[in-house]
């Protein structure tokens with residue numbers, strides 16, 4: 001079957017579609033409305049990571065940030081949504097928690113289907129959802145669980161976790177995870193210690209260990225020098241410095257950092273190396289960020305995939321029969 005397609009006065013493209021696929025099992029025939037059956041199942045799945053977090057429609061924080069971060073670390077991400085938020089780069093306007101029964105159903109459906117290499121927990125919204133996640137961790141023992149105990153957004157007055165939920169995190173969830181990554185306000189709430197410098201960060205980290213955490217990273221992005229403090233149960237307190245990156249686009253930094261730690265742990269790194277690599281990744285993602293709206297933009301979690309567009313654009317070369325122009329015209 002031959003076609004002649006007039007694109008414009010100067011260009012004419014000849015193409016032909018095969019009358020039927022060469023191989024009925026593997027061929028794709030667009031003219032028959034068929035579905036591709038090209039996957040021969042020889043591709044190995046990468047580590048599968050689960051994020052349990054909220055949905056941010058501007059996709060700078062929450063599950064969208066986590067999924068981009070997982071992808072940037074060659075991991076496949078699945079997500080259970082704890083809340084729908086209404087927000088943009090200008091801040092969180094409202095929070096709509098997922099009913100606990102539906103959060104539980106999402107989690108059980110996923111765990112029944114795929115093998116989870118690591119779990120990242122972010123926004124939980126309320127005590128009920130924090131309790132569901134705690135039960136879930138008790139039921140299925142995961143090798144690596146990273147908890148970002150987020151309760152307040154940088155922009156906006158809405159709570160990402162209610163006070164009862166925060167207390168539940170402090171009293172129950174905290175001791176069930178591999179590592180907890182509070183920022184300074186979160187560390188202050190959880191420990192009751194006023195954190196204003198490196199020494200008080202260390203004191204808060206040690207207090208969290210005394211409270212039952214296995215490992216803690218207190219992130220110091222709020223300080224002039226973005227120093228992070230790592231403390232592992234039975235280990236030394238370590239500090240990791242870094243230069244402050246001057247960028248207004250830091251929305252989702254905490255989510256991205258904790259997701260990157262989860263990806264590194266799932267990929268075989270020890271905690272200390274995972275933290276160092278995650279910090280380097282977040283720093284670069286802030287450096288490579290760009291504004292997308294009127295407020296603080298997101299990090300660029302996908303900076304590793306950036307390619308300078310060649311003159312003819314970035315695309316895959318169409319395979320046989322996929323595109324009219326991919327077959328030479330039969331003259």
Ligand code: PLP
Nearest residue numbers: 054061062123150153154251252
């Ligand atoms: N929205 C959701 C769903 C989040 O999970 C978070 C942080 O964890 C935020 C908003 C706030 O992000 P940030 O404080 O980095 O702007």
